[in-house]
Amino acid sequence: xxxxxxxxxxxxxxxxxxxxxxxxxxxxxxxxxxxxxxxxxxxxxxxxxxxxxxxxxxxxxxxxxxxxxxxxxxxxxxxxxxxxxxxxxxxxxxxxxxxxxxxxxxxxxxxxxxxxxxxxxxxxxxxxxxxxxxxxxxxxxxxxxxxxxxxxxxxxxxxxxxxxxxxxxxxxxxxxxxxxxxxxxxxxxxxxxxxxxxxxxxxxxxxxxxxxxxxxxxxxxxxxxxxxxxxxxxxxxxxxxxxxxxxxxxxxxxxxxxxxxxxxxxxxxxxxxxxxxxxxxxxxxxxxxxxxxxxxxxxxxxxxxxxxxxxxxxxxxxxxxxxxxxxxxxxxxxxxxxxxxxxxxxxxxxxxxxxxxxxxxxxxxxxxxxxxxxxxxxxxxxxxxxxxxxxxxxxxxxxxxxxxxxxxxxxxxxxxxxxxxxxxxxxxxxxxxxxxxxxxxxxx
Amino acid sequence: xxxxxxxxxxxxxxxxxxxxxxxxxxxxxxxxxxxxxxxxxxxxxxxxxxxxxxxxxxxxxxxxxxxxxxxxxxxxxxxxxxxxxxxxxxxxxxxxxxxxxxxxxxxxxxxxxxxxxxxxxxxxxxxxxxxxxxxxxxxxxxxxxxxxxxxxxxxxxxxxxxxxxxxxxxxxxxxxxxxxxxxxxxxxxxxxxxxxxxxxxxxxxxxxxxxxxxxxxxxxxxxxxxxxxxxxxxxxxxxxxxxxxxxxxxxxxxxxxxxxxxxxxxxxxxxxxxxxxxxxxxxxxxxxxxxxxxxxxxxxxxxxxxxxxxxxxxxxxxxxxxxxxxxxxxxxxxxxxxxxxxxxxxxxxxxxxxxxxxxxxxxxxxxxxxxxxxxxxxxxxxxxxxxxxxxxxxxxxxxxxxxxxxxxxxxxxxxxxxxxxxxxxxxxxxxxxxxxxxxxxxxxxxxxxxxxxxxxxxxxxxxxxxxxxxxxxxxxxxxxxxxxxxxxxxxxxxxxx
Numbered sequence: 001x002x003x004x005x006x007x008x009x010x011x012x013x014x015x016x017x018x019x020x021x022x023x024x025x026x027x028x029x030x031x032x033x034x035x036x037x038x039x040x041x042x043x044x045x046x047x048x049x050x051x052x053x054x055x056x057x058x059x060x061x062x063x064x065x066x067x068x069x070x071x072x073x074x075x076x077x078x079x080x081x082x083x084x085x086x087x088x089x090x091x092x093x094x095x096x097x098x099x100x101x102x103x104x105x106x107x108x109x110x111x112x113x114x115x116x117x118x119x120x121x122x123x124x125x126x127x128x129x130x131x132x133x134x135x136x137x138x139x140x141x142x143x144x145x146x147x148x149x150x151x152x153x154x155x156x157x158x159x160x161x162x163x164x165x166x167x168x169x170x171x172x173x174x175x176x177x178x179x180x181x182x183x184x185x186x187x188x189x190x191x192x193x194x195x196x197x198x199x200x201x202x203x204x205x206x207x208x209x210x211x212x213x214x215x216x217x218x219x220x221x222x223x224x225x226x227x228x229x230x231x232x233x234x235x236x237x238x239x240x241x242x243x244x245x246x247x248x249x250x251x252x253x254x255x256x257x258x259x260x261x262x263x264x265x266x267x268x269x270x271x272x273x274x275x276x277x278x279x280x281x282x283x284x285x286x287x288x289x290x291x292x293x294x295x296x297x298x299x300x301x302x303x304x305x306x307x308x309x310x311x312x313x314x315x316x317x318x319x320x321x322x323x324x325x326x327x328x329x330x331x332x333x334x335x336x337x338x339x340x341x342x343x344x345x346x347x348x349x350x351x352x353x354x355x356x357x358x359x360x361x362x363x364x365x366x367x368x369x370x371x372x373x374x375x376x377x378x379x380x381x382x383x384x385x386x387x388x389x390x391x392x393x394x395x396x397x398x399x400x401x402x403x404x405x406x407x408x409x410x411x412x413x414x415x416x417x418x419x420x421x422x423x424x425x426x427x428x429x430x431x432x433x434x435x436x437x438x439x440x441x442x443x444x
Numbered sequence: 445x446x447x448x449x450x451x452x453x454x455x456x457x458x459x460x461x462x463x464x465x466x467x468x469x470x471x472x473x474x475x476x477x478x479x480x481x482x483x484x485x486x487x488x489x490x491x492x493x494x495x496x497x498x499x500x501x502x503x504x505x506x507x508x509x510x511x512x513x514x515x516x517x518x519x520x521x522x523x524x525x526x527x528x529x530x531x532x533x534x535x536x537x538x539x540x541x542x543x544x545x546x547x548x549x550x551x552x553x554x555x556x557x558x559x560x561x562x563x564x565x566x567x568x569x570x571x572x573x574x575x576x577x578x579x580x581x582x583x584x585x586x587x588x589x590x591x592x593x594x595x596x597x598x599x600x601x602x603x604x605x606x607x608x609x610x611x612x613x614x615x616x617x618x619x620x621x622x623x624x625x626x627x628x629x630x631x632x633x634x635x636x637x638x639x640x641x642x643x644x645x646x647x648x649x650x651x652x653x654x655x656x657x658x659x660x661x662x663x664x665x666x667x668x669x670x671x672x673x674x675x676x677x678x679x680x681x682x683x684x685x686x687x688x689x690x691x692x693x694x695x696x697x698x699x700x701x702x703x704x705x706x707x708x709x710x711x712x713x714x715x716x717x718x719x720x721x722x723x724x725x726x727x728x729x730x731x732x733x734x735x736x737x738x739x740x741x742x743x744x745x746x747x748x749x750x751x752x753x754x755x756x757x758x759x760x761x762x763x764x765x766x767x768x769x770x771x772x773x774x775x776x777x778x779x780x781x782x783x784x785x786x787x788x789x790x791x792x793x794x795x796x797x798x799x800x801x802x803x804x805x806x807x808x809x810x811x812x813x814x815x816x817x818x819x820x821x822x823x824x825x826x827x828x829x830x831x832x833x834x835x836x837x838x839x840x841x842x843x844x845x846x847x848x849x850x851x852x853x854x855x856x857x858x859x860x861x862x863x864x865x866x867x868x869x870x871x872x873x874x875x876x877x878x879x880x881x882x883x884x885x886x887x888x889x890x891x892x893x894x895x896x897x898x899x900x901x902x903x904x905x906x907x908x909x910x911x912x913x914x915x916x917x918x919x920x921x922x923x924x925x926x927x928x929x930x931x932x933x934x935x936x937x938x939x940x941x
Binding site for chain 2: 187193229230290337
C-alpha cells in the first residue's frame with residue numbers, strides 16, 4: 001500500500017490514495033527503482049558525474065547530478081544501496097565539485113560557484129561550448145542541500161562540510177548582473193544570456209535558493225521583479241498560474257514542499273503552488289481529451305506534455321495543415337508548442353499531486369504503449385502520430401532528468417523524504433521567507 | 445470665408461524681403477500621409493484655410509510602402525498557401541507554378557491606386573485644401589517655405605511620418621538592400637531572402653515571402669519576436685513561422701555584410717559564435733525613425749530628438765505653441781490609426797481650443813501574420829507593475845467552432861480584467877482575424893463596458909469573435925477547485941446559457 005506523507009493534504013486526497021491497491025504500489029516501487037538504476041549505472045563513480053542520456057558519448061548534465069545526489073538518499077532509505085555506498089558516491093561527487101576548475105575559462109567546469117550545463121564525463125570540463133546554467137546549477141545545489149542534511153553521522157562530516165562550502169561559494173549577486181532579475185545563464189565568450197525568466201516556471205527553486213543563501217544572496221526585490229511577469233488565468237474555466245510544460249511545475253516541488261504555504265501572489269489568489277500543480281494536471285487532461293491537434297494517443301488518461309525528446313522535421317497534420325516537429329523541446333499546453341509528442345514519465349512524476357490521474361494514466365500507457373518503457377524505464381518522449389510502428393516515433397535510450405525527477409517525485413508521494421529534509425533546511429526556510437512565503441509548515 | 449472661433453489670419457510680416465511671395469493660411473500641414481490628410485480634411489471642414497505640403501506621394505508610408513501594400517501582399521501569399529493546401533486536401537498532385545512577382549506588384553499598385561483615389565489632388569482641392577508639392581521647411585516660428593514661396597501660418601501641424609531605420613552593421617551600401625519602401629517594387633521573387641529584424645513588419649514579410657515559395661531566414665537580435673507582445677503570443681508566432689518553413693535565428697546579431705555572387709552574405713553572431721547567412725536579397729526591417737531631417741525644426745523653435753522625433757506635450761503641442769505634431773513623427777506607436785487619431789486630437793485642440801489628451805487614447809495594434817496578433821490596453825505585467833491585480837480570462841481558438849471549421853485554430857483570446865471587478869484593462873488576441881476581433885474589446889474599453897456587458901451581447905454562430913464573449917462570460921462562473929467538464933454550449937460561446 002502506498003503511504004501518504006504525514007503532512008499530506010485533504011481527507012479526500014488521503015482516501016483516494018488508500019483506494020489504490022497493492023499492484024499499483026508494486027508498479028510504482030518497481031518503476032522508481034529502475035529509474036534510480038539509471039542514475040547509479042550511468043554515473044562515473046570516480047567523479048560522481050551522471051550522464052545526460054544513456055546514448056554513447058553523452059556528457060554529464062549538472063542538473064542530473066543534483067537529482068542523483070538526492071536519489072542516493074532515497075536508495076539508502078529504500079535499501080537499494082548501502083549507506084556506505086551512497087556516502088562514497090556522494091563524497092566522490094562533492095570532492096570533484098570542490099576541486100574542479102571554477103575559473104570561468106572556456107574549458108573550466110564552472111564560475112562563481114555555478115556550473116556549466118554539460119560537463120565531460122571523464123575530465124569534468126565544459127562540453128559543447130554550453131552555457132553556465134543558473135537553473136541547472138540550482139538543481140545541483142538542491143541535491144547538495146539534501147546531502148548535507150541527510151548525512152548526519154559523525155563519520156559523514158566531510159559531506160556536510162563540503163555541501164556547505166559548495167552552497168556558500170555561489171555568488172548570487174554576480175548572477176544578477178546589472179539586471180533586476182536573473183538571466184538564464186552566462187557564457188565565458190559573451191557574458192550573460194539575453195534570455196530571462198518571464199512568467200511562472202521552474203525558476204521558483206532558483207529564486208528560493210538564491211534568496212536563502214547565507215552569503216551574497218539575491219535581494220528580495222528580485223523575486224518581486226520576476227513575479228510581476230506571472231499571469232493568473234482562467235483557462236478551460238479554471239483559475240491557474242500558467243506555465244505550459246508540466247516539468248516547470250514539477251521540478252521545484254521535487255525538493256520543495258509547497259503544500260499550504262503561500263507567497264504574496266498566492267495569498268492574493270487564495271491558492272498555493274501545490275494546488276496550482278493539481279490544476280495544471282487537470283488542464284493537461286482536459287487538453288488531451290479535446291485533442292485539438294488530433295494527435296494519435298492523447299486522451300483524458302494519456303497526457304504528459306512537457307520537455308522531452310521528440311521527432312524532428314516537417315509533416316502534414318489533419319486537413320493538410322502543415323505541422324512542424326520540434327525535436328528536443330519544452331512542449332506545453334494549451335498555447336504550445338505541441339506536435340503530438342508525449343513524455344511518458346510525466347504522468348507518474350505527477351504522483352504527489354494527483355495520484356488517481358497519475359496511476360490511471362500510467363497503467364493505460366503501459367497497456368497501450370509498452371514500447372515506451374523498455375526495461376521498465378521510461379524513455380524521454382514518443383509520438384504515435386509519426387511513423388507506423390506500434391508506438392510511433394520513440395526516443396532512443398533514457399534521459400537522466402526524467403529518471404531523477406521520477407525517483408524524487410515518487411518518494412515524496414510514498415514517504416515525503418525529500419520534502420521533509422528540505423523543510424528542515426535553514427537555507428530553504430530562509431529563501432522561502434525572503435520570497436514572502438508563510439503559513440502551513442513554515443509558520444507565520 | 446468663415447473662420448473658426450479664435451482664429452485670425454496673422455498680418456503679413458513687413459520685414460520679409462519683397463522678392464519672396466508670402467501667402468497666408470490658418471493651418472499649414474506638413475506631410476500628406478494619414479495624419480496630414482486627416483488633419484487637412486478636419487481643418488478644412490472646420491472652416492480653416494489649409495495649406496498641405498507633400499514632397500512625395502499622397503498617402504504617405506501607409507499607402508505607398510506600408511500597411512496597404514504589405515496587407516495586399518499577405519493576401520496574395522495567403523491565397524498561394526491556401527491553393528497548396530487545397531491541392532493536398534483533394535489529394536491532387538497539382539503543382540503550383542512559381543508566382544510571377546511582376547503581376548503581384550501590379551496587383552499591389554492597383555490596390556494602392558484604388559485607395560489613393562479617395563484623396564486625389566482634385567478631391568483635396570474640392571474640399572478646400574491647397575495642396576503644394578515639394579519639400580517644405582520652417583524659416584521662422586510662424587513661416588514655412590516651399591522653394592521661393594513663403595507661407596505664414598496661424599497654426600501648423602508637423603506630420604512628416606517616419607522612415608526606415610538604416611542597418612546598424614557595415615557592408616550594405618544604401619540601395620543594395622531592400623527596405624519596407626523598396627520591397628514592394630521587386631521585379632522577381634527572390635530565390636532566398638534574409639530578413640533582418642523580428643518586429644511586426646519583419647515577421648509579416650518573412651512569413652508572406654515564405655508562403656510565396658521563397659527560402660526565408662529571419663534574424664532577430666532579441667530572445668523572441670515582437671518584443672512588445674506577451675510570451676505566449678510570441679511563442680505562437682514562432683511556431684507558426686517554423687511551421688511555414690521560415691528559418692529562425694533568435695538572439696542573433698548581423699555584424700557585417702558583403703556581396704556574394706548574385707546575392708549577399710551576412711555575417712552573424714550569436715553569443716560570440718560566428719555564422720553566416722547567404723541570400724539573394726536582404727530586407728532590413730529594424731524599425732522606423734521619425735522623419736525630421738529637412739524640416740529645419742530649430743528655425744521654428746521646435747524641440748526634437750533622433751529617437752523620439754518631435755517632442756510634444758500631452759495635447760500634441762510642440763515647444764512652439766503655434767505648432768502641433770501628429771503621427772509617426774512624434775508617437776512611439778507608429779501605426780496609421782494612431783496617426784489619424786492624433787491628427788484629430790491636434791486639430792480639435794487647435795480649432796476648438798479643446799484640451800484633448802493623447803494619453804487618454806486606447807490604442808490597439810496588430811501584427812498581420814498568420815495568425816494575426818492584436819493587443820489593446822495593458823499587458824498583464826504592466827498592470828501588475830502598476831499594482832493592479834489582474835485576472836486573465838482565456839479562451840483557446842481551438843475551442844471555438846468557427847476556428848475549427850476553418851482550421852484556423854492557432855491562438856487565443858485573453859481578456860485582462862482588474863481582479864474582483866468587471867473592468868477590462870487590456871486584451872491580447874491571437875487569431876486568424878484578430879485585427880477585426882480586437883475592435884470589439886476597444887469599443888468595450890472606450891465606453892466602459894465590462895466583462896458582464898460583453899457577455900450579455902449575443903454573437904453570431906459560428907464566429908471567431910464568439911471567443912471574446914466566451915472569455916467574458918467565463919468570469920461569471922464561480923471559481924472552481926477542480927476543472928468541470930466544458931459543455932458543448934460553452935464551446936458555442938453560451939457559457940451561462
